Amino acid sequence: MKRFAIFLIILITLLSIVACKEKEKEELLIFVGAGMKKPMDELKGIYEEKNNVKINIVYGGSGSLLSQIETTRRGDLFMPGSMYHYKIAEEKGLVDKGVEFLYHIPVIVVKKGNPKNIKGLLDLTREGLKIALGDESSLAIGPVTRKILEKACIYEDVKRNVVVREGAVSKLVLDVNSNFVDASIVWRSSAVQFGIDLEIIPIEEKFNEIKTIPIGIVKFTKNEKLSRDYLSFVISEHGKEIFKKYGFVVKDEEN
Template structure:
């Protein structure tokens, strides 16, 4: 082959490994993106936690998908690509033991009655929720907060006929804050975020919600996912959770 023709081919051949190496280097420098499925009641605090985690772990990006725990469980069973799961109850997590690694409780919560601002219907106790003049909204019974609500109402022999049953706690809160319902049962941490009034449920009539976190066995970033779940129990993460109104695990 003529030398003048051979030189461009030789140069191109030498350039290919260099380009491949550059591409590999760029890919290696890309941050790892973790997808965390989290209970709707964690929406606000986890957005803050994600920012804090990314600041301390510049090689990792955290993307959250918030929904009711039962919806998250369905996503996991259907094989949705994700790395970690945080639910608002231990039952949902335990039912996913084949799909998750060992969970750890990272926070606890309690229930409260949310009412319209200034509590115009003068709701004082759980028993008031049975009044015929009230429009009460609850979470569906398959949702953790709905299950907790049923538990405390049954314990007080209170019969409530909800005007609707919602898919997650944020939907319950929205109905009350928008004036579509007079009252609803939500988590203490959610009621502080909207324009509603609250009626305290005494501890001896209340229920404690536990929030377990676990990595998913199908995660493609097992090490990074394990680091994030472990971080949720550190002082930095726990401080954020306490500030948001969650209780110690």
Template sequence: MRFILLFFLYIFWGCEPSERKIPKKTINIAVSANMQFAMRDIALLFEEKENIKVEIMIGASGKLTHQILNGAPFHLFVSADTLFTRKIITEGKGIGQQHIYAIGSLVLWTNRKDLKNKNLFNLLTDSNVNKISLPNPTTAPYGFQAKLALEKAGLWKKISSKVVLGESIAQATQYIYSGVCEVGFVSKSVLFSPELKNKGYWQEVPKHLYEPIYQGFVITRWGQENNMKACTSFSHFMKTPAVKDILLKNGYQLPDKE
């Protein structure tokens, strides 16, 4: 299994689709940045069970959507919301219905020891907090919901000058971890990863301040035309108890139904 960061996308696009030869037993999956750690475990289990290699492209859901709409060779798209997967379907680049696989949570996180056990939401307007990390609301669903939460709380206009936008959850998280930003908004799932578990201090954003983050996946038109059998196998695998267990361990909630 190979993880490829979004900013290396041009390498993947180095030749025309007709020139790319993808083994029959390989599927390429576009995965939202918040799901990268859970998907790592899911892909490993799937590879062992089905003997199908999984290659993953990590990025912001909006940017991955743009790539798929322009013909990127992904078999499936695992998004951070349902709006982008719906767009893939309505634009004719996805088949059937999308499947809701998880519900995400938005949190405020800091890697500063001096901010531990303080109300991070109240600290956003504090003069000692100079930079606040936020995934880009245009391309990252968690960034969109973070901005919505700030607007509902009446804080957006007060702190917008402090906001540092990350291209995705991954970059927004890095800004906080490295100390570029004192605090910021990330997905709860990222903080359950082995790399970040027990790092820093986080608080959940009150649920009434943002919309439920239903996360969906869809088989692409390209996937249908290039190994639909493997796509169907992965789609079914995403609904198994083993995958649900991984999602719960990574801080997600499970939907009552798809």
């Protein structure tokens, strides 16, 4: 009888361990540019509801995310704000070849009503204006903005009006929303997502630097199968519709 009781206890313990393991959720760690937060949060919720998994997303400036991947040697997917930081990650052997499926379109944002009557890039050089721009080392829009202004031959003139460099695109939008600055250059999608009381001023086509947004698998992934499945979900037609809702332009629908 005593032996049977011991056997029963061992059996129950083993069954409990197996049950716990079955209930354990697979997890992914994804590094995503801050400008994609709203659509990626929505996609995360849908995927988690349909699958017994947990998606952990770290949002931030693309350069900062790249540094985290390189330092920690962890992660499953990388989705920066442009190919610039993804190519660096590729060159360093941190990621596989990425899939480019969205466009990031730079625009000028001003307060609703456009009180400073800003109509284009040249107006950003006017004396007395206060401008917020993205940090050139940590934020994807930073070096893109510099290229735009250099193409227009006004980088140094605009630089004199810059009062702050931000490390997150949402902060650039907030700076305009709060009247801290008169204008900023951000992604169109960021203006749609975070702009409360803003107007969007298009940038002249001959000067603009439209970028593609990639997503790809980090080479340190511990679950390549799940990573590929989630990547496929993000770039699916359903995923693209969600991105379009937040102001993004899908790469194969630009025309």
